[in-house]
Amino acid sequence: MQKIQNFINGKYVDPMKGQYIDNVEPGTGKVFAQIPNSSQEDLDNAVAAAKDAFPIWSTMSVDKRSRILHKLADLIEDHLDDLALMESRDNGKPLWLAKAVDIPRASSNFRFYASAIVNFSSEAQVSEGFMVNYTRRAPIGIVGCISPWNLPLYLFSWKIAPALAMGNCVVAKPSELTPMTAHLLGNLANEAGMPAGVLNILHGEGKEIGQAIVEHEATKAISFTGGTATGKVVGATASQQFKKVSLELGGKNPNIVFADCDLEEAVKTSVKSSFTNQGEICLCGSRILIEDAIYEEFKKRFIEETKKLKVGDPMEAGSNMGALVSEEHLIKVDSYVKLAKEEGGAILHGGIRLEKEGFYYEPTIIEGLDENCRTNQEEIFGPVVTLNRFSNEKEAIRVANSTRYGLSCTIWTTNLKRAHRVSHAVQSGIIWVNCWLLRDLRTPFGGMKDSGIGREGGNEALRFFSEPQNVCIKL
Structure with missing residues (x-):
């Protein structure tokens, strides 16, 4: 039986407390892997790694960040069969569906934002002979990305791709029901040349490590996809620290x-x-x-x-x-x-x-x-x-x-x-x-009423994972 690990600071590591959760294969009803039941200590290690990596990643040229994300998209395509097999075993969906939709779309997410950041323009207002104002989009810092079980790698990448593209470091948690494709992504990130600590992946239960990511003072923005009841808790917790929050929740369409x-x-x-x-x-x-x-x-x-x-x-x-x-x-x-x-x-x-x-x-x-x-x-x-x-x-x-x-x-x-x-x-x-x-992918994505707040997709996601900084220069 496979026992997977957390991905922290570019390395696979065991959970600090040595606790694991059974991962059941829906197609057979049997346990086929175990995943870390991560703790606050694991989160603190991930945050420390992200803090160390942020000065490197956030100041890296846009072209270089773009090349790394394009390479990651290529690697996902190269490993389509392995990723699709793990997603099918993990989630229960037909293998052909994972091959045709989920994994290709995960690759497309990275490729889209790898291209988007080199075409993302700033704004300038010129008062002739007096002053120039321009607005740049600055990365937030460390962000938390929490994804659901229904489209595991597709929605995992949907969150982390724009966050990484804008120069943020990420502490991410996939669903404890479908951890396998996120687990495999760590190796691909290393192979793509992503600096250690830029992407950190923690496994465990949402009510424990997921909530801890939301509560941690170092995470400055939270992107969450899941049920409306959980989304209310996430939103309430994030608002107490004035964090940016995007909630993509339920539907009765x-x-x-x-x-x-x-x-x-x-x-x-x-x-x-x-x-x-x-x-x-x-x-x-x-x-x-x-x-x-x-x-x-x-x-x-x-x-x-x-x-x-x-x-x-x-x-x-x-x-x-x-x-x-x-x-x-x-x-x-x-x-x-x-x-x-x-x-x-x-x-x-x-x-x-x-x-x-x-x-x-x-x-x-x-x-x-x-x-x-x-x-x-x-x-x-x-x-x-x-x-x-x-x-x-x-x-x-x-x-x-x-x-x-x-x-x-x-x-x-x-x-x-x-x-x-x-x-x-x-x-x-x-x-x-x-x-x-x-x-x-250029269009905004999200709901009204209890289906969530905020928008993902396109430039909306790039704006969410950055802060506007106005610079005024007197001429």
């Missing part, structure tokens, strides 16, 4: 299907947006709102396409869905299906745990629920969707906005005016029209 849509494309993509990655993506459309005129036809086709999905071994190429990340999470998902029945919902497909080793659950479709019931209001984060009717545009917008979340929304219509009108009315940070999960 509406997928609005109007009668004038391309029905075939809407059904096909809605199956993907419901069940990709076992529904364990914060952007999944878990509430499908369908106009009355096409409700029955959409439902029929949606069920037919869902029945074609194969839930199976993540290592098998034919598996459309793998295992849920943990038994605890599977029990949570199943409890919501039971709740839906109690709330009067009808299970049209799925709703059962598969009888095999590991944590497998059928894609589940539910109809007949009130828009305000718990199943339609609370984030399930699994392969469970509800079908809901609406009769007109006004009603669709009202139901779409009826939850406390506002992360993303998908709209299906061929009416251009309606597409704009509804997009502007829906309270979501991300709107997709006639598509889902298309991303341009």
Whole structure:
């Protein structure tokens, strides 16, 4: 059994207290590795290393930092197979999905910010013959990056890439459920030529070492992706020390299907947006709102396409869905299906745990629920969707906005005016029209309401991981 280590000051080291946590493979339900249960002493060592590295990294030329990050992107591509295998074993997602999406996007994150920093411009205001003001973006110092388990390396790199690009040193914590790809990243950072102490990776439980990273006086900014309840604790803790904080939290995303849509494309993509990655993506459309005129036809086709999905071994190429990340999470998902029945919902497909080793659950479709019931209001984060009717545009917008979340929304219509009108009315940070999960890294990413504060992506991330410094020179 593999026993992984923390990555501090460019070296792999055992946790100071010698404590470890079992890492369970979702596809088999068996322990396949152990990870450090890090303590305050481990964090203090990581912070000390970051403090020593900051003068070197923050003053390094932008071109040199860029070359190191480009090299890291290259190395991720070179090790795609190994990283994808570890991610699949760690998370339970199909191996083909990790190869096609997660690992390539992690490489793209580093490559994007490696290029962005050499094109990031400052501002200047000139008062002719009197003064010149210019604004530079200065690195913050040491920042804490805490990432979730659903897209392990993709979202881990999504945070640390812009932080490193701007000249910060990072103390990062991947989810204790999916530590393996972050663990492998340390060696690649060394091979890319990153100075020791610039990137430090600590493993352990969120409520312990994650909270300690947020509380530590040396971390000047916190970027967190995870559940809304935890995000409230992170935000409250960070605010007490006036730290910058970015919170990308939960979602209960509406997928609005109007009668004038391309029905075939809407059904096909809605199956993907419901069940990709076992529904364990914060952007999944878990509430499908369908106009009355096409409700029955959409439902029929949606069920037919869902029945074609194969839930199976993540290592098998034919598996459309793998295992849920943990038994605890599977029990949570199943409890919501039971709740839906109690709330009067009808299970049209799925709703059962598969009888095999590991944590497998059928894609589940539910109809007949009130828009305000718990199943339609609370984030399930699994392969469970509800079908809901609406009769007109006004009603669709009202139901779409009826939850406390506002992360993303998908709209299906061929009416251009309606597409704009509804997009502007829906309270979501991300709107997709006639598509889902298309991303341009130059655009800001984040939600409204209880889906978080702050924005990641593009120049928004570079601005978050830096502070504006104004310089005024009298002529």
